[in-house]
Amino acid sequence: MKLLEDRIRRDGRVKAGNVLKVDSFLNHQLDIDLYNEMGKEFRRLFPSDNITKLLTIEASGIGIACIAAQYFHVPVVFAKKSQSINLDGSVYAARVQSFTHGRIYDVIVSEKFLSPADHVLILDDFLANGCAVSGLIELVESAGASIEGVGIAVEKGFQEGGRLLREKGIRVESLAIVESMDADTGEIRFRR
Amino acid sequence: MKLLEDRIRRDGRVKAGNVLKVDSFLNHQLDIDLYNEMGKEFRRLFPSDNITKLLTIEASGIGIACIAAQYFHVPVVFAKKSQSINLDGSVYAARVQSFTHGRIYDVIVSEKFLSPADHVLILDDFLANGCAVSGLIELVESAGASIEGVGIAVEKGFQEGGRLLREKGIRVESLAIVESMDADTGEIRFRR
Numbered sequence: 286m287k288l289l290e291d292r293i294r295r296d297g298r299v300k301a302g303n304v305l306k307v308d309s310f311l312n313h314q315l316d317i318d319l320y321n322e323m324g325k326e327f328r329r330l331f332p333s334d335n336i337t338k339l340l341t342i343e344a345s346g347i348g349i350a351c352i353a354a355q356y357f358h359v360p361v362v363f364a365k366k367s368q369s370i371n372l373d374g375s376v377y378a379a380r381v382q383s384f385t386h387g388r389i390y391d392v393i394v395s396e397k398f399l400s401p402a403d404h405v406l407i408l409d410d411f412l413a414n415g416c417a418v419s420g421l422i423e424l425v426e427s428a429g430a431s432i433e434g435v436g437i438a439v440e441k442g443f444q445e446g447g448r449l450l451r452e453k454g455i456r457v458e459s460l461a462i463v464e465s466m467d468a469d470t471g472e473i474r475f476r477r
Numbered sequence: 478m479k480l481l482e483d484r485i486r487r488d489g490r491v492k493a494g495n496v497l498k499v500d501s502f503l504n505h506q507l508d509i510d511l512y513n514e515m516g517k518e519f520r521r522l523f524p525s526d527n528i529t530k531l532l533t534i535e536a537s538g539i540g541i542a543c544i545a546a547q548y549f550h551v552p553v554v555f556a557k558k559s560q561s562i563n564l565d566g567s568v569y570a571a572r573v574q575s576f577t578h579g580r581i582y583d584v585i586v587s588e589k590f591l592s593p594a595d596h597v598l599i600l601d602d603f604l605a606n607g608c609a610v611s612g613l614i615e616l617v618e619s620a621g622a623s624i625e626g627v628g629i630a631v632e633k634g635f636q637e638g639g640r641l642l643r644e645k646g647i648r649v650e651s652l653a654i655v656e657s658m659d660a661d662t663g664e665i666r667f668r669r
Contacts, residue, residue, distance in 0.1 A: 314590040315553040317546040344535035348543035348553065354509040361507040361540065398506040 399428035415446025607638025
């Protein structure tokens with residue numbers, strides 16, 4: 286998606302340790318006009334009328350999923366990252382290792398909000414090693430629901446998450462795939 | 478806001494310990510049509526053209542703020558709940574005590590995204606003791622920015638947060654104010 290690639294080139298910052306900072310428009314300060322264009326593009330990429338839920342994970346995925354949901358006309362469910370005392374009842378849970386934050390956490394969704402009748406599109410802001418998305422897929426599978434696909438804003442194509450998911454036969458659509466980036470020059474190359 | 482009160486009456490659940498569960502439409506599974514009506518109502522309540530940013534806090538406030546931002550045409554900034562290695566540079570920070578989760582945490586916003594020129598509308602899903610909102614106000618004040626007001630989806634009117642904020646002269650608009658609720662009967666009364 287050229288609009289997103291251009292924005293990443295303009296406002297993204299490459300930091301040491303394979304960190305791509307897009308916090309001025311994507312995941313700390315949020316450009317809602319850009320989010321709307323991303324939402325329309327996710328709908329174009331996943332036009333199926335079978336989709337019944339958008340599933341994402343707190344925190345950065347929530348805004349992307351909410352804006353996109355306006356084009357899908359289905360509810361958003363966001364997985365929570367740790368047990369909350371307000372989450373009573375039974376939950377689906379999966380364990381996730383975050384490389385960004387260097388810790389292990391549980392992702393949890395109430396059983397009330399995923400059922401075998403659901404066809405789920407997973408949305409998130411970043412795909413790197415794929416651990417968060419794999420956790421979400423595990424939740425969907427635990428519910429006996431179907432996975433319609435995975436929509437990502439920015440995929441780090443030089444990390445293995447996207448490849449591993451696609452090899453499993455899951456449809457992954459990333460609006461921008463970073464092929465390589467250089468913290469010294471600031472250069473960012475996208476996959477064509 | 479009658480639409481929200483009706484929805485809380487229909488789908489909200491009162492639990493022991495003054496817990497009001499609205500997770501089927503407001504803060505775990507999200508009804509985006511309802512969110513849009515809430516966004517329009519926030520805009521009606523805060524019509525000022527001075528507003529430059531919507532500030533909220535992860536996680537449940539993000540969706541509400543993103544949908545509302547479409548009616549304000551300004552960016553959303555969400556405060557993060559703990560230090561992340563991806564949040565480099567200088568940050569504004571405030572300490573918050575969460576009664577719901579029984580813990581103390583820091584709320585953090587990058588200095589890049591709040592400046593003295595900003596006029597900030599704070600949005601969040603719940604207002605009870607007001608600790609989270611007070612933390613956000615502290616961040617805005619640290620930046621030398623102006624507070625245009627506080628918009629809340631559901632205020633627990635029987636807890637002190639709303640009163641304390643209004644006594645400080647801050648304009649607080651809550652779309653539904655729960656006057657009392659009863660975990661035994663399930664009854665919920667709203668402030669008129």
